[in-house]
Amino acid sequence: xxxxxxxxxxxxTKTGKRIMLECSQTKGHDRMYWYRQDPGLGLRLIYYSFxxxxxxxxxxxxxxxxxxxxxxxxSLSLESAIPNQTALYFCAxxxxxxxxxxxxxxxxxxxV
Amino acid sequence: xxxxxxxxxxxxVPEGAIASLNCTYSDRGSQSFFWYRQYSGKSPxxxxxxxxxxxxxxxxxxxxxxxxxxxxxxxxxxxxxxxxATYLCAVNSGITGGGNKxxxxxxxxxxxxx
Numbered sequence: 001x002x003x004x005x006x007x008x009x010x011x012x013t014k015t016g017k018r019i020m021l022e023c024s025q026t027k028g029h030d031r032m033y034w035y036r037q038d039p040g041l042g043l044r045l046i047y048y049s050f051x052x053x054x055x056x057x058x059x060x061x062x063x064x065x066x067x068x069x070x071x072x073x074x075s076l077s078l079e080s081a082i083p084n085q086t087a088l089y090f091c092a093x094x095x096x097x098x099x100x101x102x103x104x105x106x107x108x109x110x111x112v
Numbered sequence: 113x114x115x116x117x118x119x120x121x122x123x124x125v126p127e128g129a130i131a132s133l134n135c136t137y138s139d140r141g142s143q144s145f146f147w148y149r150q151y152s153g154k155s156p157x158x159x160x161x162x163x164x165x166x167x168x169x170x171x172x173x174x175x176x177x178x179x180x181x182x183x184x185x186x187x188x189x190x191x192x193x194x195x196x197a198t199y200l201c202a203v204n205s206g207i208t209g210g211g212n213k214x215x216x217x218x219x220x221x222x223x224x225x226x
Contacts, residue, residue: 031212033213035216040120040218041218042200042216042217042218042219043156043200043216045213045215048213090155090156094212099161099212100146100148100158100161100202100212100214101156101158101212101214102158103155103156103157104155105154105155106154106155
């Protein structure tokens with residue numbers, strides 16, 4: 001099984017719908033992150049959490065919310081999806097220290 | 113000004129050649145630097161990290177860091193077609209709240225041609 005699991009892998013949803021992307025990890029890491037990736041724009045940070053009681057906005061948090069249900073689970077919600085939220089979304093985790101991230105396999109979201 | 117800059121490419125090199133990928137960053141307080149490889153439609157995979165000035169070698173990969181000039185590079189020796197991917201540079205601009213927060217460049221696409 002993957003260390004960082006994202007569900008769903010692909011999703012098509014309609015404008016205005018609420019959608020939740022889920023991330024779970026078995027690495028025992030405290031830190032979890034949500035990024036989106038768009039062609040030409042790279043990976044941009046949406047939200048991050050350094051422990052269960054810690055939630056922080058990233059550079060592009062508008063239109064998104066998150067929930068850290070447990071050390072191993074970090075969910076991203078789009079309250080009312082819009083077409084420019086069409087992107088590839090990645091969850092990532094990291095442990096203490098500067099050892100980089102482990103990424104999930106991504107969720108390709110299309111808003112029509 | 114972008115915090116982490118990379119040439120988008122594509123960078124084309126023949127099989128067996130050395131591929132040189134470059135990255136500059138704006139925050140002088142940056143402490144650690146990472147190179148990720150990303151195949152099309154897949155997730156980024158960590159291949160190298162470096163903290164100190166100089167070179168760090170791992171197999172065919174060498175990361176080079178020059179903090180005074182604020183650049184980091186990745187050399188891939190004996191390039192193979194399987195190295196064809198987008199390479200992302202990431203910078204940790206300091207430990208906030210005890211954890212990492214990486215800023216990524218937009219990536220350089222590498223094509224290794226037969």
